[in-house]
Amino acid sequence: MLTNYFPILVFIAIGIAVGGGLIIFSRLIAPNKPNAEKLSPYECGFPAFEDARLPFDVRYYLVAILFILFDLETAFFVPWAVVLHKIGLYGFLSMMVFLLILVVGFIYEWKKGALEWE
Amino acid sequence: MLNELIPLIWIIAKILVILIPVLIAVAYYTYAERKVIGYIQVRIGPNRVGVFGLGQPIADAVKLLFKEMILPTASNPILFVIAPVIAIAPALAAWAVIPFGDGLVLANINAGLLYILAITSLGVYSVLISGWASNSKYAFLGAMRSAAQVVSYEIAMGFALVVVLMAADSTNLSQIVLHQSGGFWHWFWLPLLPVFVVFFISGVAETNRLPFDMAEGESEIVAGFHVEYSGIAFACFFLGEYASIILICAVTATLFLGGWLSPFQGIPGLEQAFAFVPGLVWFVLKTWVFMFIFLWIRATFPRYRYDQIMRLGWKILIPVAVVWIAVIGIAIQLHIPPWFT
Numbered sequence: 001m002l003t004n005y006f007p008i009l010v011f012i013a014i015g016i017a018v019g020g021g022l023i024i025f026s027r028l029i030a031p032n033k034p035n036a037e038k039l040s041p042y043e044c045g046f047p048a049f050e051d052a053r054l055p056f057d058v059r060y061y062l063v064a065i066l067f068i069l070f071d072l073e074t075a076f077f078v079p080w081a082v083v084l085h086k087i088g089l090y091g092f093l094s095m096m097v098f099l100l101i102l103v104v105g106f107i108y109e110w111k112k113g114a115l116e117w118e
Numbered sequence: 119m120l121n122e123l124i125p126l127i128w129i130i131a132k133i134l135v136i137l138i139p140v141l142i143a144v145a146y147y148t149y150a151e152r153k154v155i156g157y158i159q160v161r162i163g164p165n166r167v168g169v170f171g172l173g174q175p176i177a178d179a180v181k182l183l184f185k186e187m188i189l190p191t192a193s194n195p196i197l198f199v200i201a202p203v204i205a206i207a208p209a210l211a212a213w214a215v216i217p218f219g220d221g222l223v224l225a226n227i228n229a230g231l232l233y234i235l236a237i238t239s240l241g242v243y244s245v246l247i248s249g250w251a252s253n254s255k256y257a258f259l260g261a262m263r264s265a266a267q268v269v270s271y272e273i274a275m276g277f278a279l280v281v282v283l284m285a286a287d288s289t290n291l292s293q294i295v296l297h298q299s300g301g302f303w304h305w306f307w308l309p310l311l312p313v314f315v316v317f318f319i320s321g322v323a324e325t326n327r328l329p330f331d332m333a334e335g336e337s338e339i340v341a342g343f344h345v346e347y348s349g350i351a352f353a354c355f356f357l358g359e360y361a362s363i364i365l366i367c368a369v370t371a372t373l374f375l376g377g378w379l380s381p382f383q384g385i386p387g388l389e390q391a392f393a394f395v396p397g398l399v400w401f402v403l404k405t406w407v408f409m410f411i412f413l414w415i416r417a418t419f420p421r422y423r424y425d426q427i428m429r430l431g432w433k434i435l436i437p438v439a440v441v442w443i444a445v446i447g448i449a450i451q452l453h454i455p456p457w458f459t
Contacts, residue, residue: 004226005227006129006225007129007132007133007214007224007225008211008215008225008233010126010129010130010133011133011210011211011213011225012208012211014130014210015206015207015208015209015210015211016203016207018137018206019202019203019204019205019206019207019354020203022183022206022350022353023187023199023202023203023351025350026182026183026184026185026187026349026350029183029184030183030184030185030187030349031184031186032186032187033186034188034189038188039188040190040191041192041252041253041254041255041346042254042345042346043254043255051253053253053258054255054258056258057262059266060262060265063270063428064265064266064269067269067270070276070436071272071273074273074279077277077280077443078283081280081283081284082283082287082288082289084284084450085287089451092447096444096447099440099443099444102440103440106436106440110433115428115429115432115433117424117428
């Protein structure tokens with residue numbers, strides 16, 4: 001069973017090796033002449049005038065929370081979808097009740113304006 | 119000792135057989151992009167390096183390899199170097215489960231579709247890490263935008279995949295393809311048409327392509343999360359982005375256009391006439407169709423505004439996908455032929 005997954009592990013390792021290898025190889029052959037101006041953060045040619053660790057809009061945070069909710073719900077749907085043919089009408093209707101609750105929550109957040117960006 | 123190593127060497131050889139064509143495809147996809155967009159805009163595109171400019175991608179790669187990689191003083195150096203590796207590694211590793219033909223798959227695992235979903239969502243880490251580690255305002259803004267956008271469209275994509283699973287009865291990609299056998303009208307694009315569109319649009323948004331390229335937004339935040347990257351580190355982001363585009367196209371072809379299946383299946387005469395064409399050829403042709411559509415979209419549409427992107431993702435694509443879960447569920451209960459017998 002798990003032997004099927006071993007090639008994937010090797011592939012991930014090779015993927016990392018491709019990325020890391022390119023960077024190390026370039027480090028060896030490319031010029032490296034740093035100076036203070038070159039290494040300063042890019043801000044259209046002007047010196048950076050404040051720290052870049054700015055506070056960010058809370059809506060990004062809201063989107064992240066909504067994402068976790070919905071992604072979890074997708075995770076509930078996946079095993080159900082695979083066995084749908086076997087569990088028949090009862091299994092189908094049970095999940096539709098769950099979907100209905102999900103939709104009610106979705107309508108609630110829509111009406112509350114959680115999905116608005118202006 | 120040697121006997122234990124032979125399977126590993128065999129696996130590595132098979133991986134290289136997948137990896138090298140993928141990397142060549144990525145290189146020539148950048149060339150195709152410039153040529154196609156050139157002709158769409160009535161230019162001729164690159165034509166100086168080699169015949170028809172065919173040496174252009176190689177010249178680009180060599181140039182980027184020999185350029186200095188800048189490590190800004192304000193950055194967090196470890197994360198700054200890790201981010202491009204995270205950009206490229208998942209985009210390549212996801213190819214492990216793509217069925218290129220009947221049995222032509224490196225790892226024929228049952229959770230293939232889940233693996234694709236899991237590993238492609240790792241891409242957002244490279245964006246967030248690079249934006250944070252660069253310690254630059256443009257990079258930070260680009261990373262925030264991109265993360266919120268990718269995460270939003272991932273929900274629509276997840277629901278679309280649930281519908282595919284319902285129709286196909288399996289998360290194994292080869293099984294999904296075999297479930298579509300029976301000819302052009304049996305492929306999932308027809309019964310799952312709205313979901314097919316949702317999936318493809320989400321795919322365009324997931325890879326931060328125009329018209330959803332708010333993360334890069336050249337005209338306002340110059341290049342977004344990779345503004346501080348130069349040389350080969352930039353090339354890694356570039357390779358990762360194009361590898362994920364080709365991956366999304368390959369996955370779309372597998373899920374909705376019957377993967378390696380011949381489009382002439384079930385048509386008397388034509389089926390026999392094209393029986394000699396290997397499945398790999400059909401798979402590549404179908405992938406090319408979507409790769410061309412990606413370029414076509416890029417050349418045609420102007421960039422969305424950020425609130426428009428979020429509205430499309432949350433208020434249109436997700437409801438469509440959720441409704442189609444119910445529709446396909448009912449269709450399966452009613453055993454509607456020919457797809458849900």
